Structure formats: C-alpha cells, structure tokens
Amino acid sequence: MTRYQSQSALLTTLRFLCYLLFLLNPITSAALIIDSRGIEQQLSNSATGLRKTEIDDLQRFYAARKFQPLWITGEPGLSQLKTALAFIASAEAEGLESQDYQLQQLTQLLQQIDQSSSAAIELEVRTTHALLKLARDLSRGRFSATAIDRDWHIPQPEFDAIAFLQEAIRSNHLEQSLQKLSPQTSNYQLLKQTLTHYQALLRDSIEWIRIPSSPSIRPGDIYDSIPLIRQRMAQAYMADGLSEFNLIPSESQLYDTELVTAIKAFQEQHGLNTDGIIGKNTINALNIPLEWKVRQLRINMERLRWLPRDLGQRHLLINTAGFYLTAVENDEPVLNMRIIVGRDYRSTPSFNGALSYMVLNPYWNVPASIARKDLLPKQQQDPTYFTTAGFKVFPAQERGAQAIDPDTIDWNAIKRGFPYFLRQDPGSHNSLGKIKFMFSNPFSIYLHDTPSKSLFRKDIRTFSSGCIRLEKPFELAAFALKKQSLPEKFSADLVSDKTITTHLPKPLPLYMVYITAWADEQNKVHFYPDIYDRDLRALRHARW
Structure with a gap:
C-alpha cells in the first residue's frame, strides 16, 4: 500500500469514528463545562507545541470573546463542533492533508472529553487552531508561493483568518462561510471533483497499463502494442468518463478508426496535436501514472489558491504550461489562442500586469544575451545574415550613433560578450511580426x-526567449480595444510599415501563470507537460 493510500484509509477511518462518536455517544458529562479561566491557562501553557505566532493568534481570537468557549459549550449535540471537525476532515478533498x-x-481528544475537563479544554483550543490554519490555507494557499516556486511573482491574497471566523460565528453562518473559503471558480471545483474521483480509484489499487516505446503508429497501421493501448483507453474511460474512450474490447x-477517435480525444486532453499519430509525446502521456496525476491536481489547486479571487471583469489568462492564452469577459472566455513560450533555459515566469499600449510595425531591440548566444553564431556562419534579416548594428554604448556596416566587422573575432547593439527594422522578417503588446x-x-x-502546430511550443508569441495577435488587438473587429485606420496603419504606438482605452489586466491541470469551458480537465519542472520542484518542497 502506498503512503497516499494508507493516509486515505486512515482518513476514512477517522471520519467514520467522528460520525459514530457524535451519533452514538451523546456528550453530556460535566467535564464539558469549561470556563474562560481554563482556556486562558491553556493558552499560557508553553507545552502546547504551537509556535508563538499561533498562540498569539489564539489569544487574540479568544480575548475578543473574553476567553469563552466556542466549541465545547452546553449546547446539546455540539453542532458547532460537528461542523468544525467535519470541515477539518474534508481537507483531503481540497488537495491538502488532514x-x-x-x-x-x-479525534482522540473527542473520545476523552466525557471523562476529562483538560481534554475538553485542549479540544476547544486545538479545534480553533486547526480551523484558523485550514481557513487561511484554503483562502490564500497552504505554502508561500515564492518559497515553493521561485518563478511565481503574483502576490498571494491577503486574508485575516481571525476576523473571518469571528464574523462567521457572529452571523451564525459558520458552515456556509467555511464552504466558500476555497476558490469558487468552475475550474477549481472541477479539479476538486476530479481529485476526489482519482483518489477513489487509487484506493482500489488499479495497476496502470504501461505502453512500450515504439516508432510512430499511424491510423491504419498494424502494431503489436495496439491491444495494450485499447486497454489503456478503457482505463482512461474509467478515470475521465469521456465517451470517446469507451471502446469495444478487442485483441x-x-x-482502426474507433481507436483513432479515442487517441485524438486523449491528445486534446493532454495538450497535444490531435493528429491521431501515436508518437513519443502521446506515449509519454499515456504512461503518466494515476498517482502522478493526483499529485498534479493537488499542486495546481494550490496554485489556483494563490491567485486573486477577482481577476477583473475583462482580463487575459496566459497559461505557459498549456501554451494557451484566454481572453475573458464577464467570467466567460471570448477568445482562445495558441502561444509560444520561453525555452527551458529562458523560461517564462509567472507574474501579473496590465496591457497599456500596442506598437504597430515594431522595431526589435535585441537583448545582448540573445544577440550573443543566438544571432552572432548565425552571422558567423553567414556573413550576410544581419543584412538580409534587416538588422542594423550600432555601438553598444551609443545607440544614437550612425549604424555600422556589418561587413566592416570581423564577427569571428568576437569571443566574449557582444560589443554592439542590434536593432531589427520593421518588415516581413521582423521577429516581432506586425504588432507587439506592452x-x-x-x-x-x-x-x-x-x-x-x-511553430504553432508543434506539441511543445518552447521556442521563444521568454516573451510570448501569439497565434491570433489581431484578434487580441480587437479585444484590447473593446472592438468586434479592428478599426479601418488601425488596419491601414498596420500595412503602412510605419511604427505607430496605440494606447488602450483602459489597461487590460493580465495574469501569466503556470498551471499543468486545467478545466475548460466544456468542463473537461486537461493535463499539460511539466515543461519547466516546476511541478516536480513544488511537489518536492511540499512533500506531497
């Protein structure tokens, strides 16, 4: 039995025990009569095992209610305590660990409180501590985003767990308030449902079929691994329920056509080209074990908790792991497109900002590192490269100076650094195309x-130097301008080859994220390759 399966079995047992204790053993003993003095003494006890900041939070919470108990009260049935413990027991469903x-x-303290007032006091305080911690973790993330992912630069939401719990109690809406702590977006909720289903499959100890590597298998081919792939599709149907995966058993x-349809659906689910060809990337996706997908769902639910709850009425969501940009208006996606992101050694970070202007027919001011590592070797191989590609060469420290004729420079003599500045003129060869968004x-x-x-037809689109290349730049320009289509003047400016700056009527919020498990508007969960190994590093840090 794996570590995860043993924890799940323990969780199930604990939940059942809680249920039986509440249902079959009504608690009425005088041991339940605890007073403010007992709580205050418990919080001054250095042997609680809690950190100073955690004790300070508990003292602040209880001081506001004059150290009166919240959970262990004279109330018949202790419904508030039931609500709190049931919520804590549900942490696994949120991808956390109970x-x-x-x-x-x-649960152990719960069994003792009928005989021990000290157990009752400890249960009171520790239930509050656990609830405050879980509320904070669900609302802003279990971990510090920057500690678990050094490439994440989006500020985590602010959350005051003490004020939240005080208000939930005051308004007598504890259960409803707790249920709204995690993100309520359909994306998060679908990942949560999928996680619950996958966790159940894992507990059944199903052995995931592994497909051996092979040359690319094309529709109509005959190959000895096809029966295995059919069985793997049957497992995919059990896991995801997509009708295309429900194949007739066959050796x-x-x-054949039926399996091609299933493979295309599987490729779409895993961010691959839906060409029906069973190549290396498709086999790799077929061989991802269910346990890894459970871990993938958990770390991506954590990332979604790091995001602001309100991304804005109109915003752009750019998922570098999925190679996709989505323009959202009133919570509905109105534009989707493929993108190209940074190479693994120039990976695109996660951050937020706001588009403010567009440049038509832009120049490309080449960063020195790209000039040195990418373009200089091309010039050294072909002395006409800079000229034919429209690059002008300037002294590195004098960009206002006259351009230097590249034929007068011994490019092969450059061994370190790059003592020049390159600028590519607008035109058909310009690497930025006809428009850039700033x-x-x-x-x-x-x-x-x-x-x-x-390059947009490739499966893994890591070809840029960090910036984002767009499949549909002019559709994005129309969205940014709040237009159904581009204005005539804008289109005329595009074909003029003149460099023109166009400011947006209002800054457009943008979120650059790295999310490898994502639910689309058709309620399908997609899994993407961990192109930058950020899932792997984050999971190691979390020890999930």
Missing part, C-alpha cells in the same frame, strides 16, 4: 506577433 490540521489528535492489432513588468516580457506561424 494531518496538517491535527485531525487524528482531535486486434489494427489501429505592459510594465520587471522581466522585459511582452506579447507579440511572429512570422514563424508553422
């Missing part, structure tokens, strides 16, 4: 068009 909220210890080695950020990243349209 052991972080002392569920087992709380045929023919890659927003303030510390990474010098922007969105832009590209002349290399064929």
